[in-house]
Amino acid sequence: MGWPDWWVGGDYDVARQILQRGVAALLVLAFAQVVSQFRPLLGSHGLLPVPAFAARVPFRTAPSLFHLRYSDRLAVVVGVVGAVLAAAVVVGLPQRGPWWVPTLVLLACWALYLSVVNVGQRFYGFGWESLLCEATFLVAWLGSDAEPVPWVGVVAARWLLFRLELGAGLIKWRGGHEWRDLTALDYHHETQPMPGPLSWHAHHLPRWWHRVEVVGNHVTQLGFPWLLLLPQPFPSVAGAVVVLTQGWLVLTGNFAWLNWAAIVLGAAMVSDGVWATLAGSASAVAAPPASSSFVVATALVGVLLLVLSWRPARNLVGPRQLMNASFEPLRLVNAYGAFGRVTRRREEVVLEGTAAARPGVEAVWREYLLRGKPCEPGRRPPQVAPWHLRLDWALWFVPLGAPSGWVVVLLRRLLEADPATLRLLREDPFGGAPPAWVRARLFRYRYTTRAERRATGDWWVREPVLVLVDPMRL
Structure with missing residues (x-):
């Protein structure tokens, strides 16, 4: 068996579509917010002006297009161009060409959004900003429809979801005692940053149900992520659990696109065979042969992600776990977590x-x-x-x-x-x-x-x- 054969992920064509189009849809939302919110928050006359930030923080610390030049008009151009490029991926236009076309489009989206996040200060200091940057860079290397799905991309997506879920579970277990004595959900629905239409009702559910919620959270985030490291169908099971649990969070709160990003990643863990079984259709057809340039490019990216994964992996097992941390300014492999402590009022x-x-x-x-x-x-x-x-x-x-x-x-x-x-x-x-x-x-x-x-x-x-x-x- 030649190297192109073992390099091919196989059985993940649906997953590639979910990842590319799902992440691109989130990018459309993110760039639309740049157009509508960036100027009053971070513009020249904003609450935390970018020019002042760029003057005191060097490019190597926070690389951004806005270090070279900033204007409110340029910020709008970045938002519009990013939204248009991402929308093209949502409808599948770049995916019809050679492998490097969607790669260049998504890398452009990554560079533009990284430029925004790295100067966003307080208003972009959320874990899902780094998550979107990392996910965009990852899906940029999944190729076009003319190429097979690279195994490197499948493994990288599993590793991202593993860190996202396990990091959130560990930060809770190591954080406030309310997660260990199962009382966290007695308060969370009331004190979360942005309650939703059903949050009042969720808060008034019986206390025994809140205990079940906390136990379910621990099982989901501390146990099921390990299935991602096993062969199929275990990753499909883990992905389905993520989709279901994140759906509950969508119903009971407003966490921007964090839950939706997790749902996209969870759905992408499901293999083509499982999707075919659920749809009652035949299995996917054989993958097309891989081009040598695509194999070399994705192999190099895989080596880069492997090297950069050392510090995030050490952060998971270390006693002083960081929550929502980036270990390099390009935000390629990050640490995640949320609500290590729950406020009571x-x-x-x-x-x-x-x-x-x-x-x-x-x-x-x-x-x-x-x-x-x-x-x-x-x-x-x-x-x-x-x-x-x-x-x-x-x-x-x-x-x-x-x-x-x-x-x-x-x-x-x-x-x-x-x-x-x-x-x-x-x-x-x-x-x-x-x-x-x-x-x-x-x-x-x-x-x-x-x-x-x-x-x-x-x-x-x-x-x-x-x-x-x-x-x-x-």
Whole structure:
């Protein structure tokens, strides 16, 4: 048997389609957010301006196109070009050509999105950003329909899902005691960053069910990932479990595209034979012969990923496991994890303004309403994922002690009635006019009980805690 034969993954043509088109669909969403949110958050007049970041952080630390030149117009061009290239992969256009066509298209998407993430600071400091970068680089080397699926790509996808699931499981087990005493889900549905329409109902499920949820999480993330290291059909079983469990998380929360990325990876673990059995059709046809250039290119990429996997692998077994860490600036092989600790109470930043000449006791303060996070008690939490509301997420971290100097800049933009910033909000109480004063207060939120909900129709009860930023004016 020649080397092209053992190099061919075989039985994974459906998996390649799922990976390439699924990751590309997530890229379309991500680049659309660059177009709609990047300028007010990170633009020249943004909350954390990219030019200031690029001036103090060297290119070798955070390689980005924006180190060479930054303008708000260029950021929009990056978003539009990235979205168009990714959309082409979703509909399968590059896959019809030679192997290097989808490779170049997806590598361009990877370079463009890496340029965004590496200068995104607080607003791109999420594990799923590195996950999307890594997944994009990986699927770039799966080739076109004219080539067989490379075994290197199959193994790399399994290794990525293994780290994603096991890393999340280990960080929980090593983290807060609430994961070990099975009480984490008593709080999580209420205190998670962005609750969804069913989160209130999930929170009020019986406590014994929350214990079952935690045990199921441990089994899913600590046990089933090991099946990915075995021959089929065990990876298919592990992938199906990931799809089912991530589907539950989609129903009960809003975690941007994290759950959807895991679903794409999980579905790609299923072999063509299993898909054929489920569909009641014949097995896949024989794979086409592999071109020598494709074999050499993917073999070199495999060696690169193997070398870069040493530190993430050591991170999994080490006593000081890092969560959502990149070990090199290109974000090719990363460490993942989420919710090592679960907060027991929910505190939210509330932004307010007044038209009064003085911010005294007579002033009437009106609230700026955000799109996703809890604001008014009577509003049901919306479904926003897989869309990512970056301002809402960043505000959730402020009461937890995250750096928040940008909040003062945000208040200044509200005083200026900056149109780009106001478009990030759901409702401006001043209709586009500048207020005289603004402030930021901290409120404690909790879900209403069933009785309170029947009596008031509210989803939340909130009470003020303190003034986070004193009244300020231009």
